[in-house]
Amino acid sequence: MTAARDGERKAVPNTRARRAGRRGPRRHTRRDLAVLGVLLGIPILLDLALIWGPTLASVGLSFTTWDGVGDITWAGFKNYDNLFTTYPQFWPAVRHNLLWLVFLGVFAAPFGLLLAVLIDRGVRFSRFYQSTLYMPVVLSLAVVGFIAQLILSRDQGALNAVIGGRNPTDWLGDPGLNIWMVLLAACWRHTGYVMVLYLAGLKSVDPTLKEAAAIDGATERQTFFRVVLPTLRPVNVIVGVITVIESLRAFDIVYAVNKGRNGLELLSVLVTDNIIGEAGRIGFGSAIAVVLLLVSMGFIVTYLVQELRGEERR
Amino acid sequence: MSRRTLLRGAALGAGAVALPSLLAACDSGPSGVSLGSNASDAVPKKAFAAAFAAYEKKSKKTVKVNTVNHENFQENINRYLQGTPDDVFMWFAGNRMQYFAQKGLLADISDLWQHFGGFSDALKKQSTGADGKQYFVPYYYYPWAVFHRKSVFQEKGYEIPKTFDEYRALAKRMQRDGLVPFAFGDKDGWPAMGTFDYLDMRANGYDFHIALLSGRKSWNSPQVKQVFDLWRGLLPYHQKGANGRTWQEAAQSLAQKKAGMTVLGLPHPGQQFAAADRDDLDFFPFPEIDPAFGRDAVEAPVDGFLMSKKARDKSGARELLTYLATPAAEDIYLASDPNNIAVNSGADTSAYTPLQKKAVQLVSGARQISQFMDRDTRPDFASTVLIQAIQQFLNRPDDIDGLVNDIERQKKQIFAAG
Structure with a gap:
């Protein structure tokens, strides 16, 4: 050798x-x-x-009609036409996917950053908080879905048992409400994930930068937004990417709660319903998958373009 | 303990776990018939095992049962049948079977049927594909009806309603008495279908119902609107928040005497009752709406067996199917699962519970037997349109016109796809 x-x-x-x-x-x-x-x-x-x-x-x-068994016949844009005009679950699903993205991006990710900063500054029991907040990340979203049901079920859930009252709220059955409950559960998990990423990032920020900023008379807030956050750029990018990925591939939690129906429609669920289930509408399901692909491509292309431009500038 | 010993231990452990299953996988020789089972619940699983054991003893052949979770089995049926399916597998009668027969995935057993005895013409019809050949061996069925507790009815002096007006009046009275008239859960998407089926068959007749579900009648017709309208009139008496409740939870509220009645199938409510209370469970047929149709139709889904086209041990599979069509095979099953009814008229009914006996009466008095909404129509229509439509109706019962137009538009596309 x-x-x-x-x-x-x-x-x-x-x-x-x-x-x-x-x-x-x-x-x-x-x-x-x-x-x-x-x-x-x-x-x-x-x-x-x-x-x-x-x-x-x-x-x-996606341009054909196929039941998975017989012949494949050309259908042109008919699947897309049906999808946009007559499939009642389609637009709600698109809305829910975007809502998911906004919710995780606007609430979960910044909240994770906040927790990371607090823990990094060394609050008391920070180890305890750290592990508690990170724990949900270890759970699969399907498990989070089951936990959500245990807590939020209308008749037998823990929350309604605590609140009491004659007319219990139907947290997971009311189609105007359940998406928010599920988002909350998804957030619970995503926050921990983001927090750990930022925590690792914060540990690697050179303390001399902060010192220099302090000597130059920067307030704590200025130091954070002008000095620390920009040095966290690689972490920001990762957090951005996983947030987009998480919200576009969201599936397991709604499927565990109610198979993604009745107010919890998502594009991924519609694809599964049409292709994997007993249905066998493969052409139609593929059309939905293509829409999901285009949405993902939109984000990926924007992200890549920005990344490449950013590299050039530096 | 060092890292290396730990890893070695883990690898050995994994090998020990994987090896037997690998060996088992190699052991699928030509001996014996393989059988795909969707009976993943404890009670039916045990009952089927008893029936197959009896066959093994009688024929000296082996039956290799592959049990898959009930829901997953259904969802994967398309790929299952096109991959390497078991020789014989469990499935449902009616349109839901005919669909796969039409796709050429099932083996024709018309010649076996010529020697079968004890099956009614209605059963034969449900076992026959669109091409007039038989594919299905019926095994047991369970009727749908309105379930209630005898003690509650006695205590409050309620009478069994025969007409829809009496039904509504009873519901009103129960509400005044502080009961929820109808326990109701539709989280799984299918339980509410039973109520729709009965309303449609009572108001428009069996023939219209079947024509509607096979795509020959339109969903935005006045008849269907009337069905939803009748249902809307009853909704204030249904348990609220149905889309968030499983049928098990609904049946429990009947068991706890919080609710007065519920529309379910025979095996469903009993499972949620404590053993001591099970004798208190009773049912009555869904009341009459239009006297022209009376209470002629009964919804009684039939479960049974099919042979896949790709079966490897064809003669073994046919022999097993012949055995499963005998009354003795049904008796063995029902001895361990008293929640269903034997289909064969030669089956022994002496050990039946009073509820089972009543169910036999209900079905034998029926002039037409429907399967169930998701068994009487195309699987893609049921699972991607009707489930969602009914849940939407339960959320927003007032927009019936918009709802039925939505269904009709989607129906046209799906049935046109062929």
């Missing part, structure tokens, strides 16, 4: 020197190219086969 490695180490500079002498600066040998080709080629092939293949197949299927 060591002998072989030594041989390699010797061989590489030799060839490079020889070739460099003969044909000017060339950076890759044939073997380098082969290795690069294999190492890049395999992931690219996998990426094409496992990600782009199915994606394009879904886009293709």
Whole structure:
């Protein structure tokens, strides 16, 4: 093993020197190219086969009618037309997905940051808070959904048992109310996640920066918003990305609560209902999936463009 | 303990867990019939096991049962049948079976049916595909009715309502007496379908109901609007917040004497009653709305067995199906699960509970038997349109016109898709 490695180490500079002498600066040998080709080629092939293949197949299927068994027939834009005009669950689902995004982005993420800052400054029992707040992250959202039911069920839930009253509120059955309850539960989990990310980020902020700011006469608030937060930029990016991902792929919690019906419709649930369930409306379900893909692409493209521009500026 | 020993221990542990299942997976040779079961609840699972054990003893062949969670089995049925399905599997009669027969996923067993005895013509019809061939072996059924507690009715002096007006008047009286007239939960999406089915069959007749569900009648017709209108009139007497309540919770409020009545299937309320109270449970047929149709139709879903087209052990599967069609096979099942009724007229009814006996009477007196909304129509229509529509109706009962137009538009698309 060591002998072989030594041989390699010797061989590489030799060839490079020889070739460099003969044909000017060339950076890759044939073997380098082969290795690069294999190492890049395999992931690219996998990426094409496992990600782009199915994606394009879904886009293709969305223009057809297929029950999963018989023939596939071309349907043109009919699925999309039906989706936008006659499928009553579609627009509520889009609204709920966006609401999810706004709610997590505007409440959960900043709240997580606030908790991280408080804990980082060393409140008493900070270890305890840290683990308590992080605990929900370990739970899957499906489990969070079950916990939500135990607490919020109308007749047998803990909350209504505490509140009492003759006309109990139907927290999870009232279609105007249940989405907020589920968002609250999702927030409970997301906040902990964001908090831990920021906590790690805050630990790595160079204290001399804060000192310098303090010497320059910055108030604590200025120090935080002008100095600390910008240095947290990589964490901000990660938090932004996971918030978008969490809200677009949200599924398990509403499915655990009531299968994503009656006020809890989400695009992911509609896709599942139409494709995976007994229904077998694969073309129609694919059309919904394509809409979800476009929404995700919108966010991803905006994010990438901003990232690349940001890199250039620096 | 070092990290390495811990890891080694974990790997060994994982191997020990995985190995037997790997071995079991290899052990699927040609011996015996494989059977896909959706009977994941404890009581039916045990009852089916008894029936299969009896067959194994009799035929000296093995039945390999693969039990899958009830809901998951239904949701995956499409892919299950196209992948490597078991030779025989449990399913439902009616349209929900015919749909898969039409797709060519089921094996024709018409020749076996010629030798079956003890099945009524109605049952044969429910076991027959659209092409006139038989595919299904019926096993048991359970009627839907209005359930109540005898003691509550006696104590308050309530009379069994025969007409819809009496039904409504009784509900009103119960409300005055501080009871919730109808225990009601539709969180799972299907329990409320039973009420719709009965209202439609009583107001418009069985033929209209079946035509409606098979897509031949329109949902925005005055008849359907009338059904929703009748239902809206009853909603103030239903338990509030139905979309957030499971049928189990609803049945519990009947058991606790908080509610007076509930529309459910025979196996449902009994499970939620304490063993001592089970004798107190009783039912009456859904009351008459239009005298022209009386109380002729009964909703009684039939469960049974199908053979998949891809069955590997075809002769073994046929032999098992032949056995399952005998009265003896049904007797063994019902001995362990007294919440259903045998379909075969030769089955032994002497051990039936009074409730079971009454259920037999109800069904044998019926002139038409419907399955259930999600069994009498296409699965895609039931699961992506009707469940949502009924839940929406329960939330906003006043917009009936908008609701039925919505359903009709979606119906046209789905039934046009073929």
